[in-house]
Amino acid sequence: MVSEMKSPLAVQGLCKNYPAFTLQDVSFSLVPGSITGFIGRNGAGKTTTINSMLSFVRPDAGKISFFGMPWDENEQEIKAKIGFVSAGMTYHTRKKLKAITAVTKAFYPEWDDGAYRKYMGVFGLDEEKTPAELSNGMKIKYALALALSHGAELMILDEPTSGLDPVSREELVEVFLNLKDEGKTVFFSTHITSDLEKCADRILFLQQGRLKADDTLEGFRDTWRIAECAGEIPQEIAQAACGKCRTKDGYTVLVRKEDAEASAVREASLEEIMIHLEKEADRE
Amino acid sequence: MKMLMKEWKLCMHPMGYIMLLCTALVLVPGYPYGVTCFYMGLAIFFICLTARENHDAAYTLMLPVSRRDAVRGRILFCSVLEVLDLVLIAVFILVKKAIGDTPNPAGLDAGVALVGDAMIIFAIFNLVFFPNYYKDINKPGKAFCFAAIAVFLWIVLEIAGTYAVPFFRDVLDRPDPAYLSDKLLFTFGALALFVAGTAWSIQISTKKFEAVDLSL
Numbered sequence: 001m002v003s004e005m006k007s008p009l010a011v012q013g014l015c016k017n018y019p020a021f022t023l024q025d026v027s028f029s030l031v032p033g034s035i036t037g038f039i040g041r042n043g044a045g046k047t048t049t050i051n052s053m054l055s056f057v058r059p060d061a062g063k064i065s066f067f068g069m070p071w072d073e074n075e076q077e078i079k080a081k082i083g084f085v086s087a088g089m090t091y092h093t094r095k096k097l098k099a100i101t102a103v104t105k106a107f108y109p110e111w112d113d114g115a116y117r118k119y120m121g122v123f124g125l126d127e128e129k130t131p132a133e134l135s136n137g138m139k140i141k142y143a144l145a146l147a148l149s150h151g152a153e154l155m156i157l158d159e160p161t162s163g164l165d166p167v168s169r170e171e172l173v174e175v176f177l178n179l180k181d182e183g184k185t186v187f188f189s190t191h192i193t194s195d196l197e198k199c200a201d202r203i204l205f206l207q208q209g210r211l212k213a214d215d216t217l218e219g220f221r222d223t224w225r226i227a228e229c230a231g232e233i234p235q236e237i238a239q240a241a242c243g244k245c246r247t248k249d250g251y252t253v254l255v256r257k258e259d260a261e262a263s264a265v266r267e268a269s270l271e272e273i274m275i276h277l278e279k280e281a282d283r284e
Numbered sequence: 285m286k287m288l289m290k291e292w293k294l295c296m297h298p299m300g301y302i303m304l305l306c307t308a309l310v311l312v313p314g315y316p317y318g319v320t321c322f323y324m325g326l327a328i329f330f331i332c333l334t335a336r337e338n339h340d341a342a343y344t345l346m347l348p349v350s351r352r353d354a355v356r357g358r359i360l361f362c363s364v365l366e367v368l369d370l371v372l373i374a375v376f377i378l379v380k381k382a383i384g385d386t387p388n389p390a391g392l393d394a395g396v397a398l399v400g401d402a403m404i405i406f407a408i409f410n411l412v413f414f415p416n417y418y419k420d421i422n423k424p425g426k427a428f429c430f431a432a433i434a435v436f437l438w439i440v441l442e443i444a445g446t447y448a449v450p451f452f453r454d455v456l457d458r459p460d461p462a463y464l465s466d467k468l469l470f471t472f473g474a475l476a477l478f479v480a481g482t483a484w485s486i487q488i489s490t491k492k493f494e495a496v497d498l499s500l
Binding site: 092 | 286289290293294338339340342343345346347348349350495497498
């Protein structure tokens with residue numbers, strides 16, 4: 001765990017109540033220069049968490065600080081150091097990119113035109129186009145180019161790879177890895193866990209508004225094993241098994257590594273862990 | 285200035301320019317001239333609608349500005365349009381005087397008092413529209429309905445006043461330069477109302493926008 005002062009983002013005890021949903025006591029901090037995947041099924045509270053972090057919604061409780069600075073007193077300084085990209089949100093779709101850029105850059109004294117040209121070139125973006133003329137992947141790349149040109153050190157991305165084809169997703173994963181190489185911190189929410197297997201250093205797993213895991217990717221995966229059962233679940237793991245999932249050959253269940261040592265089990269992928277834990281939560 | 289530029293470059297709707305031109309309706313004989321101000325209100329509604337469709341709030345709030353700056357930027361930009369509307373109304377009043385004026389049976393004549401009347405209409409619009417709009421920026425139509433009702437109520441009262449209220453009928457609705465000092469006093473009072481009303485609108489709107497959870 002990184003100290004609050006050094007962390008690009010530290011969240012403590014974040015709570016938000018809605019009539020049909022509660023985000024409960026979410027706490028985590030990001031490691032500088034790392035990629036953190038924020039996973040959970042649709043409706044788990046990922047977007048609510050991100051919106052609370054960025055003050056789009058007002059949390060009922062909790063402390064949020066960026067680079068050791070609380071949001072309320074340092075909003076402008078913080079915003080100059082972060083970039084936010086949401087896949088479902090495209091701004092001013094009928095304006096040319098150069099018009100949006102011209103307006104955006106006026107707000108950032110640290111704007112770097114050289115970096116902007118570089119990223120527009122790297123991402124293959126044409127300033128004469130409008131966002132409406134770009135593919136979803138290109139829209140995200142444009143938003144990233146804007147953020148990187150004002151010197152953002154932390155990129156917050158809400159479902160950036162949703163709705164993208166596998167090739168575009170792979171391209172974005174490469175972009176995230178390059179950003180990490182440049183020392184940037186990347187935080188992105190997704191339910192497409194295979195993208196995280198390729199790039200994430202840490203995993204935050206949110207389930208029904210509660211943070212269920214905060215671990216390294218390897219640590220999180222190593223906690224669990226998958227047991228494949230043709231018929232009944234073997235006696236030795238039946239007590240510890242969670243999230244029974246139907247497969248074409250029988251069933252799979254998730255078991256903790258320490259409960260499965262005597263059984264025929266294999267490593268679990270992030271997707272399998274998430275699905276089985278969600279199944280278990282539904283059963284409970 | 286940066287926020288005004290942002291509003292103009294990204295949020296300005298063509299209706300804004302068209303409705304500025306609608307101030308030429310002051311040249312039409314027998315027309316309720318206050319309605320030209322309502323048209324500008326309609327343009328402001330279109331600007332807010334365009335902003336919603338383009339996720340402008342999310343874009344703006346990710347810039348290094350506060351919610352207060354976002355509110356102030358939008359309302360001041362719309363106020364600039366209203367001031368341009370007032371200037372054009374004044375210009376067309378002068379044009380009308382030059383080409384020959386006739387008394388207006390549908391409300392105030394085209395004269396100094398009409399500029400004051402327009403300022404009152406904008407003050408009412410700003411005070412009703414923006415605080416309702418910033419309660420929920422995804423429902424500009426609802427805010428516009430409230431503002432339109434308030435503005436039309438004033439326009440109806442103003443027209444009725446030119447028949448029934450002595451100050452309106454015998455002073456404000458007389459051809460210029462009759463009672464010019466009274467009309468100027470009315471217009472300066474209306475200017476104070478416009479400035480104070482807009483400032484108050486910014487204050488209330490900011491308070492509402494600060495408290496609201498945004499579903500962007």
